[in-house]
Amino acid sequence: MNDDLHHLAGAYALDALDDNERLAFEAHYATCDICTEEVRSFQEAASSLADGASTEPPPNLKGQIMAQVAQTRQVGPVVIDLSEARNRRRPNMRLIATAVAAACIVVAGIFGAQLLSNGSDTDDLIAAPDAVITDLDGENGQLQIVWSAERDQVAIIGSDIESPAEGSTYELWFVNADGVAKAALFKPDGGNVNDVFDVDDAEPTGFGVTIEPDGGSDQPTSDILYLGEI
Amino acid sequence: MRNSETMPDVNPIRPKRSGLQAVPATPPSTRDLLERAGRGDEQAFSALYDDVAPMVFGVIKRVIRDQALSEEVTQEVFVEVWKLAPRYDAAKGSPHAWVSTIAHRRAVDRVRSEQSRKNREQADVDTKVHTGPDVGDEVVADMVEQLDRVRVREALAALSEAQREAIELAYYGGRTYREVAVLLGIAEGTVKTRIRDGLIKVRDHMEVTR
Numbered sequence: 383m384n385d386d387l388h389h390l391a392g393a394y395a396l397d398a399l400d401d402n403e404r405l406a407f408e409a410h411y412a413t414c415d416i417c418t419e420e421v422r423s424f425q426e427a428a429s430s431l432a433d434g435a436s437t438e439p440p441p442n443l444k445g446q447i448m449a450q451v452a453q454t455r456q457v458g459p460v461v462i463d464l465s466e467a468r469n470r471r472r473p474n475m476r477l478i479a480t481a482v483a484a485a486c487i488v489v490a491g492i493f494g495a496q497l498l499s500n501g502s503d504t505d506d507l508i509a510a511p512d513a514v515i516t517d518l519d520g521e522n523g524q525l526q527i528v529w530s531a532e533r534d535q536v537a538i539i540g541s542d543i544e545s546p547a548e549g550s551t552y553e554l555w556f557v558n559a560d561g562v563a564k565a566a567l568f569k570p571d572g573g574n575v576n577d578v579f580d581v582d583d584a585e586p587t588g589f590g591v592t593i594e595p596d597g598g599s600d601q602p603t604s605d606i607l608y609l610g611e612i
Numbered sequence: 613m614r615n616s617e618t619m620p621d622v623n624p625i626r627p628k629r630s631g632l633q634a635v636p637a638t639p640p641s642t643r644d645l646l647e648r649a650g651r652g653d654e655q656a657f658s659a660l661y662d663d664v665a666p667m668v669f670g671v672i673k674r675v676i677r678d679q680a681l682s683e684e685v686t687q688e689v690f691v692e693v694w695k696l697a698p699r700y701d702a703a704k705g706s707p708h709a710w711v712s713t714i715a716h717r718r719a720v721d722r723v724r725s726e727q728s729r730k731n732r733e734q735a736d737v738d739t740k741v742h743t744g745p746d747v748g749d750e751v752v753a754d755m756v757e758q759l760d761r762v763r764v765r766e767a768l769a770a771l772s773e774a775q776r777e778a779i780e781l782a783y784y785g786g787r788t789y790r791e792v793a794v795l796l797g798i799a800e801g802t803v804k805t806r807i808r809d810g811l812i813k814v815r816d817h818m819e820v821t822r
Contacts, residue, residue: 389804392811397720398782398789424808425709427815431783432671432712434764439669443683444661447690451657454691456650459698 395424503578504537520608527589537578543570546593553594556586567598642707650697668715675719675786689715720786767817775810
């Protein structure tokens with residue numbers, strides 16, 4: 383367990399991070415279950431500090447607020463907000479981002495590797511010294527990506543993955559601050575994906591998956607179905 | 613869902629779920645109110661305001677201190693709560709935590725932008741090094757007075773003096789942990805540790821007493 387990670391969760395819950403650190407931490411904690419739970423419980427603790435400061439507001443304030451509320455349109459509910467997560471990525475977050483991500487990956491590595499791998503090629507890649515395991519979240523579940531820069535290989539692992547329509551395929555993309563680059567094409571077999579691919583040299587900070595016409599595309603043409611940050 | 617869902621509309625002009633009057637004897641929970649507000653129910657929002665306004669105004673006032681500015685920010689926060697209510701997700705936290713997070717964040721943003729503006733102005737006329745705004749005995753006395761709320765006081769009493777100091781400066785003072793480190797003359801890593809350990813104690817205490 384990485385100490386830095388937890389220390390940031392506490393300061394984050396108290397809004398005691400400066401803007402850069404705040405953005406960096408936000409970009410990451412949502413993709414790490416442990417960070418998410420820490421933040422949630424610390425925000426509950428912080429709300430009791432807020433309770434402790436309770437002061438009656440001046441009585442005329444409510445009328446002003448209700449009048450403004452009556453003229454204010456609400457946002458729509460969250461359906462799935464992957465594009466927002468993607469836009470929040472900022473290049474200037476690198477430093478902390480790396481520390482936080484490293485801690486998350488350690489956790490993902492421990493659990494992820496045990497959970498999902500069964501193909502020997504995949505096992506082999508997971509065993510690579512520089513292998514990085516990333517969870518990609520999507521509307522219909524999760525994919526895991528194992529990536530080794532040393533070997534220029536990725537493994538894609540998932541189950542209960544819906545088959546793409548006839549004539550189309552899933553495409554995995556390397557994502558970083560500069561944009562996206564093609565990584566691999568894959569299709570589930572009986573809902574399962576467990577494949578290793580040779581890929582081009584890349585420096586991704588995350589991965590995304592779209593559906594593309596058979597043969598793949600050079601740039602994504604559909605909505606992002608799965609997305610995760612390293 | 614609540615009973616009001618299945619009851620006939622009391623007033624056909626209003627949106628379907630808005631009838632506060634359709635809810636029977638037990639008062640609705642804060643969560644019910646927030647969820648109904650998220651469906652555009654202004655009456656529910658009004659009741660929600662009554663429920664959380666002292667907390668919201670209190671924490672904002674504590675951080676900002678200026679009365680007029682605190683009122684202004686409180687208004688902004690409630691309008692934001694109204695706007696964002698459709699996105700409230702009970703799985704991610706209690707309504708109090710959700711609302712107080714928005715309020716505290718907004719208050720902190722405001723004091724920090726004020727502070728950087730003042731620092732810029734000050735830099736022109738004053739070469740003194742500013743390590744952060746002044747935190748005097750008055751602030752501390754004020755905090756002690758305000759902390760006179762039983763549960764919170766007990767929770768904070770469970771903290772070591774060092775943890776309490778760090779948490780109060782960060783949360784009520786609206787300081788970053790780096791600023792807290794400078795104010796206390798200790799390492800940044802130490803501040804992070806004190807904040808985290810302190811929050812764990814507060815959290816555990818609240819879980820026991822709730």
